[in-house]
Amino acid sequence: MKRSLTSAVALIALGLGAQNAQAQTVNIDFESGTPGKSVEGPGAIHPLLTIDSPGQAVVFGEKNGSTPLMYGAPSPQNTPGGCLGNPGGFVRDGKSVYGQGFGDAQKTNDFTFTFAENTVATMFSVNMLDFGDFNPDKAANHEVQMVAYDAKGAEVTRHVLSYKSAEVANPPEYAEAGDACLAKPGQPGNYTFRVQGQGIKKVRLHVVAGADPNIGFDNISFTTTAGEQLWLENQSNTPITSKTVLEQGKPYRLTMQGTYSMWQLFTTPGSRSGKPEPTPMFPSAKGANGLVGLDPEFLFAWPSGTAFNVSTEPVPRRSALIEVSVDGGKTWKHPTTKDAFNPEHKYTYELTGAGNALQVRTIDKPVGDNYGRVQITVQPGT
The missing domain is CATH 2.60.120 (Jelly Rolls)
Structure with missing residues (x-):
């Protein structure tokens, strides 16, 4: 169940030194965000995380008339932000609850996530939605990378989504697999990137080839290291x-x-x-x-x-x-x-x-x- 913009889970106080940096897992679902509001800058979504983008990273919602518009799903209804974070929607207390996430209003879809001073992570994940059903460059090869770096800029690990498609604007084989509502978990339309390793200070998520500009993101999760x-x-x-x-x-x-x-x-x-x-x-x-x-x-x-x-x-x-x-x-x-x-x-x-x-x-x-x-x-x- 989505409850708030952030929720900290299983905090473990280790009692270390004059001041403790607790190990914690943080989940960010953007439900309490305001559509159109920026998620960039120190502390915009959580005190331990900064999001940067050469575009314009903002909150967006799953609702007709919601702006900014990142994508529409499922086809052919094309509800703005359809199935954000919960394919098919979900119900709470008998009432439908609309989802929210974040995306790039300028459609560059290049994001850098940096952890606060004296904070590193062992895990970082984020869900990408609606990638693959639109192929404006008619590309055959598609690749999205999420790369984790340590404090000195050395690569810790990476997670890569790579696949081929028909060289057409709307590849038929990804009409469902590239749709936020119709894709199964693990297909491009509903794909979770996850990196794990010691000393993660910064994570970059970006499209390398065969971009689908009309996409959105949701459900950031990370685990910080105790210090x-x-x-x-x-x-x-x-x-x-x-x-x-x-x-x-x-x-x-x-x-x-x-x-x-x-x-x-x-x-x-x-x-x-x-x-x-x-x-x-x-x-x-x-x-x-x-x-x-x-x-x-x-x-x-x-x-x-x-x-x-x-x-x-x-x-x-x-x-x-x-x-x-x-x-x-x-x-x-x-x-x-x-x-x-x-x-x-x-x-x-x-x-x-x-x-x-x-x-x-x-x-x-x-x-x-x-x-x-x-x-x-x-x-x-x-």
Whole structure:
């Protein structure tokens, strides 16, 4: 039964760290949306998901006179948006309920679905309706792809619909198989795309060949991955420890973001220093917070009177003041990343579990004059 625009199912609170990123399955049926209203942009349909399109992605409905018109079904009645999400319609409390979905008002049918910051998915699916009964290009080959990518843009997996048809505008063999109401599940007219894998950050759905422009979509579903958020206070040498145990041999992704200082009353930059930032991205709760020149991966500014002014090494310079341990504190090292210096001061590191919790520490001494915190997120990798 359709109930609302979004519904979260089987939420599992894992109790991880200072702030929990819960594992959850979300189903979006668009029933509470307003026909014609955009579904694009951060949080338009759900706080964890952003839809983008080079066209105009909007809500549409299953009803005569409903606009915008994406497709008509079944043939020959051609009810606008016929059988959206529930072929043949459905009944609740003895009354017919019209379905709603989303589509591209400009008929480009190219959508990108991106998950929110510090959120990745293990599954994403969406239902495509009414593809195949109209073939304006009279193409013989037809292909629609849904490709999942990780946070670095590498492909995780893909789901491809590919088939051949008669080279005519209305292929007779797809008069039913390409109709939203008459097609069986799994035929082009009622096809569900589904991708599964670890670390899915972005999904693109688009028509590659033999487009049927008059189509619609419904019933988005996705499952996010649990993660843990930690805070490293640079005023302490005491390691912080995750509640997550990094399983032996399994990949994990560590994200660190923030700026800090290891000097008290940093007021005047050194002669070879880069430009400091006025305050920490995440200020310390205690003590003064002034200029900063360090982030998790780079030293980009320092005060006058320090030894860094002697070196001619270019700025910013790699820094190893933050160390991690995956073996219970037996060994420590700064993790490696290929990420370049960036104004967001955010870097991603790949780790391999060793059957212990993650530990993170600052190795500067003394730390009493430090200020600024670093946000750390731990998630399963790929």
